[in-house]
Amino acid sequence: MIKHINTRAACETLDANDPLAPLRAQFALPPGVVYLDGNSLGARPKAALQRAQKVIEEEWGNDLIRSWNKAGWFDLPARLGNKLAPLIGAGDNEVVITDSTSINLFKMLAAALQMQASQPDSATRKVIVTERDNFPTDIYMAQGLAEWLDRGYRIRLVDSPQELSSAVNAETAVLMLTHVNYRSGHLHDMQAVTAAAQAHGALVLWDLAHSAGALPIDLHAANADFAVGCTYKYMNGGPGAPAFAWIAPRHHAQFRQPLSGWWGHRAPFTMQPDFAPTDGIRRALCGTQPIVSLAMVESGLDIFAQTDMQALRTKSLALTDLFIALVESRCAGQQLTLVTPRDHAQRGSHVSFAHAHGYGIMRALIARGVIGDYREPQVMRFGFTPLYTRFIDVWDAVESLRQILVDTDYEISAQQEAVT
Numbered sequence: 554m555i556k557h558i559n560t561r562a563a564c565e566t567l568d569a570n571d572p573l574a575p576l577r578a579q580f581a582l583p584p585g586v587v588y589l590d591g592n593s594l595g596a597r598p599k600a601a602l603q604r605a606q607k608v609i610e611e612e613w614g615n616d617l618i619r620s621w622n623k624a625g626w627f628d629l630p631a632r633l634g635n636k637l638a639p640l641i642g643a644g645d646n647e648v649v650i651t652d653s654t655s656i657n658l659f660k661m662l663a664a665a666l667q668m669q670a671s672q673p674d675s676a677t678r679k680v681i682v683t684e685r686d687n688f689p690t691d692i693y694m695a696q697g698l699a700e701w702l703d704r705g706y707r708i709r710l711v712d713s714p715q716e717l718s719s720a721v722n723a724e725t726a727v728l729m730l731t732h733v734n735y736r737s738g739h740l741h742d743m744q745a746v747t748a749a750a751q752a753h754g755a756l757v758l759w760d761l762a763h764s765a766g767a768l769p770i771d772l773h774a775a776n777a778d779f780a781v782g783c784t785y786k787y788m789n790g791g792p793g794a795p796a797f798a799w800i801a802p803r804h805h806a807q808f809r810q811p812l813s814g815w816w817g818h819r820a821p822f823t824m825q826p827d828f829a830p831t832d833g834i835r836r837a838l839c840g841t842q843p844i845v846s847l848a849m850v851e852s853g854l855d856i857f858a859q860t861d862m863q864a865l866r867t868k869s870l871a872l873t874d875l876f877i878a879l880v881e882s883r884c885a886g887q888q889l890t891l892v893t894p895r896d897h898a899q900r901g902s903h904v905s906f907a908h909a910h911g912y913g914i915m916r917a918l919i920a921r922g923v924i925g926d927y928r929e930p931q932v933m934r935f936g937f938t939p940l941y942t943r944f945i946d947v948w949d950a951v952e953s954l955r956q957i958l959v960d961t962d963y964e965i966s967a968q969q970e971a972v973t
């Protein structure tokens with residue numbers, strides 16, 4: 554059906570018939586902007602402003618220190634974790650919102666290695682497998698941890714998802730993967746990949762940065778071991794909002810992480826000199842959280858509570874199908890290469906096209922109010938966030954892209970900004 558859409562009016566009709574369309578009104582989006590970067594920084598829920606006002610004025614300003622109890626600040630990582638849990642197929646008391654994705658990767662990976670170290674085959678199980686194409690922080694954190702531990706851990710980088718089955722073996726301690734690749738938008742089959750790795754005795758850690766809030770996830774059905782992810786992308790938690798961490802309940806008792814701060818202690822206000830981890834998911838906590846930023850996450854989660862991930866996925870695929878079809882028909886012959894898989898089963902919620910002048914073209918798009926981003930090498934990324942992206946946004950983005958390409962209206966040697 555999407556293939557036959559070839560006018561803006563037809564896109565208007567798709568919007569008029571879209572059951573999710575009313576949700577857009579809950580976001581503060583600037584006029585004249587086509588925002589296709591919710592996969593990097595989600596848009597602001599309108600309610601976040603009132604929430605910030607309340608946290609700052611009432612909870613901090615008036616109630617001061619009393620808010621740790623009265624406003625539930627101390628319990629916020631776990632309370633919001635419970636709100637986020639259904640979006641990733643997790644249960645109550647299995648998720649905390651805390652720290653950054655990088656830090657949570659470190660904690661989960663360290664705990665997984667420590668669990669493997671207590672197994673009889675630990676002397677030969679020393680490899681962390683991940684993808685060369687993974688988001689760099691994931692690889693960097695694994696490298697840093699392996700170096701720091703200095704116990705012979707090695708990182709094995711695979712060059713394609715097909716290589717995973719031969720790369721994971723009896724030497725694999727942890728398979729650490731990002732569910733949807735940040736650059737290509739490639740989506741792994743979580744259940745199949747997890748089962749294959751576990752059959753070799755590996756533990757599996759998923760980074761859900763580009764899939765949580767973008768598509769249905771069922772960590773329990775996949776029998777995953779650990780997961781982390783961002784709240785500032787598809788979940789619309791705000792710039793630098795704390796990340797989340799999930800531990801399969803079957804691992805809670807053995808889970809020990811090296812950042813053993815007082816928020817993970819069983820009785821922090823007894824002020825004991827010895828660390829004793831608390832039961833359950835709060836073991837993943839370290840110390841005091843940025844409460845103002847953490848509180849903002851709730852406004853985004855409250856919008857998800859009004860719909861379901863299946864409905865969002867249906868719209869997301871319609872948006873990405875339409876974008877691919879329109880770019881390929883209206884920008885034909887313009888040397889664009891589709892980087893993202895066409896197969897729905899392998900596609901996340903963003904679409905990437907490569908072009909030799911990708912950076913300059915993206916700058917030109919942004920100058921016209923079509924906001925995507927650029928990732929080396931040559932890749933223009935366009936994120937589709939079904940809570941607020943409209944079908945006419947897809948049309949308008951492709952029209953701007955077409956005009957820029959036809960008129961060569963981009964800077965061929967554009968100077969790159971610090972953040973691309």
Ligand SMILES: Cc1ncc(COP(=O)(O)O)c(C=O)c1O
Nearest residue numbers: 653654655688690731735760762
């Ligand atoms: C897969 C993935 N992991 C982690 C991160 C970010 O980690 P952090 O929030 O710690 O900067 C990103 C994006 O920034 C990402 O795409």
Ligand SMILES: Nc1ccccc1C(=O)C[C@H](N)C(=O)O
Nearest residue numbers: 592593594688735736762928972
């Ligand atoms: N946290 C950021 C801060 C500044 C600029 C970008 C980010 C991103 O999140 C990038 C994203 N993870 C990516 O997939 O490229």
